[in-house]
Amino acid sequence: MKENYQIILNKTIENITQNNLCPSLLIHSCCAPCSSYVLEYLSEFFSITILYYNPNISPEEEFSKRKDEQIKLIEKMNFKNPVKFIDGGYNINDFAEISKLRVNRKEGEDACFMCYRMRLSKTARIAKEKGFEYFTTTLSISPHKNAQILNEIGKELSENYGVNYLFSDFKKKGGYKRSCELSEIYGLYRQDYCGCVFSKKEAEERNKNH
Numbered sequence: 001m002k003e004n005y006q007i008i009l010n011k012t013i014e015n016i017t018q019n020n021l022c023p024s025l026l027i028h029s030c031c032a033p034c035s036s037y038v039l040e041y042l043s044e045f046f047s048i049t050i051l052y053y054n055p056n057i058s059p060e061e062e063f064s065k066r067k068d069e070q071i072k073l074i075e076k077m078n079f080k081n082p083v084k085f086i087d088g089g090y091n092i093n094d095f096a097e098i099s100k101l102r103v104n105r106k107e108g109e110d111a112c113f114m115c116y117r118m119r120l121s122k123t124a125r126i127a128k129e130k131g132f133e134y135f136t137t138t139l140s141i142s143p144h145k146n147a148q149i150l151n152e153i154g155k156e157l158s159e160n161y162g163v164n165y166l167f168s169d170f171k172k173k174g175g176y177k178r179s180c181e182l183s184e185i186y187g188l189y190r191q192d193y194c195g196c197v198f199s200k201k202e203a204e205e206r207n208k209n210h
Contacts, residue, residue: 002148003148003151003167004169005140005147005151005167005168005169005172006168006169006172006173008167008168009166009167009168009169012166012167013045016045016046017045022045022046022047022081023045023046023047023133023134023164024046024047024048024049024131024132024133024134025042025046025047025048025049025132025133025134025135025136025166026048026049026051026086026123026126026127026130026132026134026135026136027039027042027048027049027050027051027123027135027136027137027138028051028053028119028120028122028123028135028136028137028138028139029050029051029052029070029137029138030054030119030137030138030139030142030194030195031054031066031069031070031138031191032066032069032070032072032073032183032186032188032189033069033179033180033182033183033188033189033190034138034139034141034142034170034179035050035070035073035138036073036077036178036179036182036183036186036188037141037170037175037176037178037179037182038138038141038170038175038179039073039074039077039079039083040077040178040182041170041175043079043080043081043083044080044081046081046134047081047082048079048081048083048084049083049084049085049086049132050070050074050083050084050085050086051086051088051122051123051126052066052067052070052085052086052087052088053088053089053119053122053123054066054088054119054195055090055091055092055093055094055095055118056095056098056115056118056119056194056195056196057090057195057196058092058195058196058197060090060092062191062195063090063195064090065189066189066191066195067087069188069189070085071085072186072188073186073188076186077186086126088122088126094118095115095118095196098111098114098115098118099196099197099198112146112194113146113149113153115196116137116139116145116146116149116150116153117153119137119139120135120137120150120153120154120157121157123135123136123137124154124157124158124160124161124163124165125161127161127163128161128162128163132163133163133164134163134164134165134166135154135157135158135163135164135165135166136154136165136166136167136168137150137154138170140168140169140170140171141170141171141175141176141179142171142176142194143171143176144194147168147169147171151165151167151168151169154166154167155167
């Protein structure tokens, strides 16, 4: 049976507010547009640090462009609690093995789930090393990302590293729509493909057919 991760998140936030807490939260961000709603939503309740780690993105110029947009957004937005930034670096070799599997698979299949795990594993490891109380990812805000799989991976990594995973499905409560609105408000660059060379090719094919 599928979990309703928004209900779980609501309960977590309720507990935080009732106990007058402000836990530290490390959020893996795939891009500025996806993080916009997540930051607006969660910065009231958490002390947030954004981790920008996406070695799947190709080419490197695209990676840098998206990273710059992420930094720009953090500087522009107003938060109840300050938001910090960690650059996870760019090493395309981290994506090499997944890339081999992705060749003959479409977005949303098992190779993409491995990409989720790669980025969440790095986030969990850094959260453990730096003493964060929670970690999570912005990925679930996308209609193309599998929130069930993301949260299952997050739960497993939480148990392995001993850091709380913030269960969530950020597309709920109009999250994706709000991220589009915030992208317009802050003039953000919105890419038309997930990040890897394969998703770029798929996006180009879709555009040709429209």
